[in-house]
Amino acid sequence: MSLFLTRRDFLIRASLGAGGLALGGCDVLEQRADVNAVLRSAEALTMKTQRLLLAQRPSAREFSSADISPTFRVNGTQMPDSQAYAALLGGGFADWRLKVGGLVDRELALSLAELKQLPSRTQITRHDCVEGWSAIAQWTGVPLGLVLRMAGLKPGARYVVFYCADELEKTLDGSGRYYESIDLIDAFHPQTILAYGMNNTDLTVGHGAPLRLRVERQLGYKQAKYLMQIDVVDSFSALWGGRGGFWEDRGYEWYAGI
Structure with missing residues (x-):
């Protein structure tokens, strides 16, 4: 167990x-x-x-560069089973855009280059996997709160939902598309970032290129990889199993705080 x-x-x-x-x-x-x-x-x-x-x-504990783990296992999918993702990867993600929508004043479509031009944050933190292993890495990215402020939140906004490129089991909605969510408390926490870099290099495919979520006060399955779209919503009622995430719909806890 x-x-x-x-x-x-x-x-x-x-x-x-x-x-x-x-x-x-x-x-x-x-x-x-x-x-x-x-x-x-x-x-x-x-x-x-x-x-x-x-x-x-x-805040989650932050470490020094001397503490970075020599190896960091790939959690979850190693390569999305998606032709669209394969095409984006083949083009070096030049055509990739992070879409931001839902209960926002301004919908966004940000390229990787545009995200890298925004103010960034670098943090060295420990990743705790629900399977029982941990590893320390350095992450660099854009604070999620900054992107949400750029979009502006409408009244009723409560959760942020992250849609990913990887497709897993062909169940529930018929596609098995991976998704995750957090509330606005965690979304605006300074350590919650949209990471494009790991250990001073761009993310590899295994670790979620071109962009992944880092919400450092929660377990590894909340750290959604291969981000494609962010929606701000008022509830999970219209989302697949209604529990706010791919694994949550299959029994995992929505709040995975550590």
Whole structure:
């Protein structure tokens, strides 16, 4: 059982009391509406508790260049299974544009060169994967909050949704397109960046070229790679499984704070 499922096991037992459930498999529990409701309420409690604690130390720890890991495993997809992405890669991403839309005053379509001209932030942080491994790397990119301010937020804006080039399981909406989301609290955190560089070089394909999200206070599956589009929304109700992310629609927690 993964670290993620073990944590959910703990939350269920804490909520229902010792002996309340004999857990034989979290995938089975996910199919029960009553237990699913407990999981969601426990997740909300965890998010509120972690943010109260983080108020005393709001940033993820940053390291020195001497701490950078000699190797950094590729998390998730190594190469998007997308003809459109392959064409963009073949052209050196010259034709790639990051689209920003939804509940914004001004829709944007930013090239990689334009993003690199904006004020940047460099940070050396630890990536914690839900599978149990960690690695430290240096990331350089544009603060997400800066891009959102350029677009301007309309009333009702609450979440930022990230759509990616990689297509995984042919389920739910029929495409299995990878997506993720965070709320505006994390979106405007100074360490939340749209990264185009890793360890003083442009991102490799395996690590999410040309652009990936770094939201340093959450687990690795929230760090969406191969970004293509950002939408600002007021809810997840119109999105596939309605839980705000590819893995969340399959049972993972939406708030993966560490």
